[in-house]
Amino acid sequence: MTxxxxxxxxxxxxxxxxxxxxxxxxxxxxxxxxxxxYERFRxxxxxxxxxxxxxxxxxxxxxxxxxxxxxTVELAYQILSSEGYLVSHGAAGTLVSPELSGAxxxxxxxxxxxxxxSHPLTTSGAGLLQPGLPALDAFPHSSWTRLAxxxxxxxxxxxxxxxxxxxxxxxxQALASYLAISRGIHCSAEQIFITAGxxxxxxxxxxxxLQPGDSGWFENPGYRFAREFLQHSGMQLHSVPVDQHGxxxxxxxxxxxxxxxxxxxxxxxxxxxxxxxLARRLELLRWASQHQAWIIEDxxxxxxxxxxxxxxxxxxxxxxDRVLYSGTFSKVLFPGLRLAYLVVPAAxxxxxxxxxxxxxxxxxxxxxxxxxxxxxxxxxxxxxxxMRTLYAQRRQYLVSAIGEVFGKRLSVDPAAGGIHILARLxxxxxxxxxxxRAQKAGFALQALNDWRTEEAEAGGLIMxxxxxxxxxxxxxxxxxxxxxxxxx
Ligand SMILES: Cc1ncc(COP(=O)(O)O)c(C=O)c1O
Numbered sequence: 001m002t003x004x005x006x007x008x009x010x011x012x013x014x015x016x017x018x019x020x021x022x023x024x025x026x027x028x029x030x031x032x033x034x035x036x037x038y039e040r041f042r043x044x045x046x047x048x049x050x051x052x053x054x055x056x057x058x059x060x061x062x063x064x065x066x067x068x069x070x071x072t073v074e075l076a077y078q079i080l081s082s083e084g085y086l087v088s089h090g091a092a093g094t095l096v097s098p099e100l101s102g103a104x105x106x107x108x109x110x111x112x113x114x115x116x117x118s119h120p121l122t123t124s125g126a127g128l129l130q131p132g133l134p135a136l137d138a139f140p141h142s143s144w145t146r147l148a149x150x151x152x153x154x155x156x157x158x159x160x161x162x163x164x165x166x167x168x169x170x171x172x173q174a175l176a177s178y179l180a181i182s183r184g185i186h187c188s189a190e191q192i193f194i195t196a197g198x199x200x201x202x203x204x205x206x207x208x209x210l211q212p213g214d215s216g217w218f219e220n221p222g223y224r225f226a227r228e229f230l231q232h233s234g235m236q237l238h239s240v241p242v243d244q245h246g247x248x249x250x251x252x253x254x255x256x257x258x259x260x261x262x263x264x265x266x267x268x269x270x271x272x273x274x275x276x277x278l279a280r281r282l283e284l285l286r287w288a289s290q291h292q293a294w295i296i297e298d299x300x301x302x303x304x305x306x307x308x309x310x311x312x313x314x315x316x317x318x319x320x321d322r323v324l325y326s327g328t329f330s331k332v333l334f335p336g337l338r339l340a341y342l343v344v345p346a347a348x349x350x351x352x353x354x355x356x357x358x359x360x361x362x363x364x365x366x367x368x369x370x371x372x373x374x375x376x377x378x379x380x381x382x383x384x385x386x387m388r389t390l391y392a393q394r395r396q397y398l399v400s401a402i403g404e405v406f407g408k409r410l411s412v413d414p415a416a417g418g419i420h421i422l423a424r425l426x427x428x429x430x431x432x433x434x435x436x437r438a439q440k441a442g443f444a445l446q447a448l449n450d451w452r453t454e455e456a457e458a459g460g461l462i463m464x465x466x467x468x469x470x471x472x473x474x475x476x477x478x479x480x481x482x483x484x485x486x487x488x
Contacts, residue, residue, distance in 0.1 A: 018049045020057075020065045033068060037076035045085055045096055053098040056086065127444020128477060129398075131271075131420035131464035134331055138390055143379045148370045165356040167194025167341075168368035174375040175327075175341055183302065184312030185325060190349055193342045194362045198298060199229045201326040201342040206233045208348070208355040209261075209294055209324075216261035216296075217252045221451035223270040223298065226263060235261075239453040242269055246276030249283045257287070261294040266314045267302035271451050271462045273416025281314050288322035295323045301331040303384050305417040306392045321345035329371060331419055332384060337367060391419060391466055397474035398465040405478035410461070422448065424460040431459025434485040441484035 022044060025036035044050040056062075059077060063070045077094065080086040087097045126133055166172065172189040179185040195201040210216075212234025218227055220239035230237060238259060240252040246269050252262065262284065266276035276284075288295050297314045305311075315325040328340040339362060344352045362368065374380050399412050402423055410423040425431055431447035438445055438461075448460035468474045 018044050020062070022049070023062070024066055025068070034072045034075040034079075037066075037068075037073060038079050041076065041080055042085060045100065050096050052096055052100045054096045055093050056096065058093060126467065127439075128442050129463040129465070129481070130444035130467070131446060131462050132331070132335070133464055133466060134334055134419065135387065135390060135394070135466040136334075137467065137469070138387065139334060140379060140383055144370070144374065147373045147377070147379075148366070151366050151369045151373070163361065163365050165353055165361065166190070166192065167362055168365050168372060170376070171368045171372035172341075174372050178375060178380075179313075179325075179327075179343065183299065183327075184316030185343060186316075187343050188346070191343050191346055193344065193352060193356055194368055195326075195340050195342055196360070196362045197330065197338045198226065198300065198326055198328050198340045200338075200362060201324075201340050202226060202229055202296070203233070204342060204352060204355055204359065205261075205294070205296060205324055206230070206235070207359065208352050210235065214260040215256065216259050216263060217247070217256060218263050218453075219247055219265065219269060220453050221271060221448060222263070223265065223300075224451050226298065227453075230263070237453075242272055242274070244274055246274050246280055247284070249280045249287065253283075253287050257291060259291075259293060261296060262288070263296045263298065264314070265298045265300065267299055267311060268305075268416065268418035270298070270300065270418075271420065271422055271446075271448065273413060273418050273420070273422060275311060275417070276314070281317060285314070285317060285320070285322065289320040293322065297323050297325045299325060299327050301418045302327075303332055304388060304391050304419050306388075306395060307415060307417075315343065321347065332380070332387075333371065333374075337371070338363065339367065339371060394465045394468045394474075395421065397468050397471045398463065398478075400471070401474035401478040404475065405482050419466050420462055420464050422460050422462055424448075424458055427457040429459060431461060434459075434461065437487055438481055438484045441480065443481060443484065445481075 023037060023040045025033045029036055059070055059073045063073045077086060081088065084097055086094050088094050126136065169189065171194060172192040175192050176187055176189045179187065193204060195204060213236060215236040215238060217240045218237040219242050221242065227237060238256040241248045246266060247264055264276065266281060284295060287293065299313050313325060315323045325343040326340060329337050398421060402410050402412060410425060412421050412423050431449050435445060435447040446462040448462060449455050468477065
């Protein structure tokens, strides 16, 4: 309703300042007629067309004027009366409550929603060279939608009932088989918890095994979003450096031997891509056993390795049950799924189930059932095989193009695995500045120094390559990046 003060018309006379037309519900609206009538009265009261003490038409006359059922008007009046907008005065009829205050009469103004802080690491939609994304053009949409559609149509009991707190049982079963074959982890389905992304897994760990104020090692540089999540959960993080053999375990022990936990990305350190050496793996496990500390293994993209076989997970060497292992479907399927998983030691299953019981869980069973079918019917293994070959090729396109266009200014570790590359800059270059410039030109790459707890001398650019269509596209992107980063 517009709140103008134009001439009165219609049947309303005397104290009525409103025409019946102002109250007429719209047949096009999706709202029920009584609800529309209620809203129109409220709006008329709010903008002063109906004042406290004004008499409103009787139910019968308004119903007849608007050609509505009496029950419709009656229902609207009942709600307005129950909320205190209208009062009945017996034979005198129904009035707008004389006691309505100015605060009720003027509708609250919606407060302006603050623009979100521009976050240097996020983009809406896929940006150029965005790290962390799988190849969007190579996802097997038709198999996926066929399975998803079948699950939706079947709407079987699993999707209707309250789910198991640990997630969909056949998916956990499929994961147990997959982890044994591809990661060397031998666990039962009962030890697996499906979570809402990796942060869901961290949340479950924090709430089951840790207390706010507990201290832990965190790789420096390291996965920024996990660091922020743990800090927000009250954990005290100690930065432990990373070199060409991964986390410098010796330094962690020297400086923070008493920590309760360590978060590591042993297969491909995030973001440098290096592998934690066997000697350091054993040293880390020894420290955890001696100090009864927990190791959180984030195995986020181990499936993609371009030289030799993927290494078994750190968890596969864990004889004292100190490792909590987490994997995600964000890289191997797609990040919009928001599905990850956590493997916990058998002795901790009941404690984890207790916490999972009061947490929101990983969402609808239908998606979990679709992932389970995708794995059980062989689509998953096929997709991974295809993506390994494709990513090796696309990685090479980008590495060659960077070499051609940037020369010695950027250097990439040729051995690193995963689905992004880290191109290191010489010490005099400011990676954050270059990234800001590149973002203005549509790039979504990230600055190495944003993944560090303190700025180091040399920065770098973290870039995704999975969505580069070919060698020419890679060259064009590299040239575009050079032009964008060199622009003042
Ligand atoms: C280092 C690292 N760990 C874990 C994840 C997975 O996070 P999520 O399962 O929340 O998508 C990512 C995703 O980008 C990552 O880069």
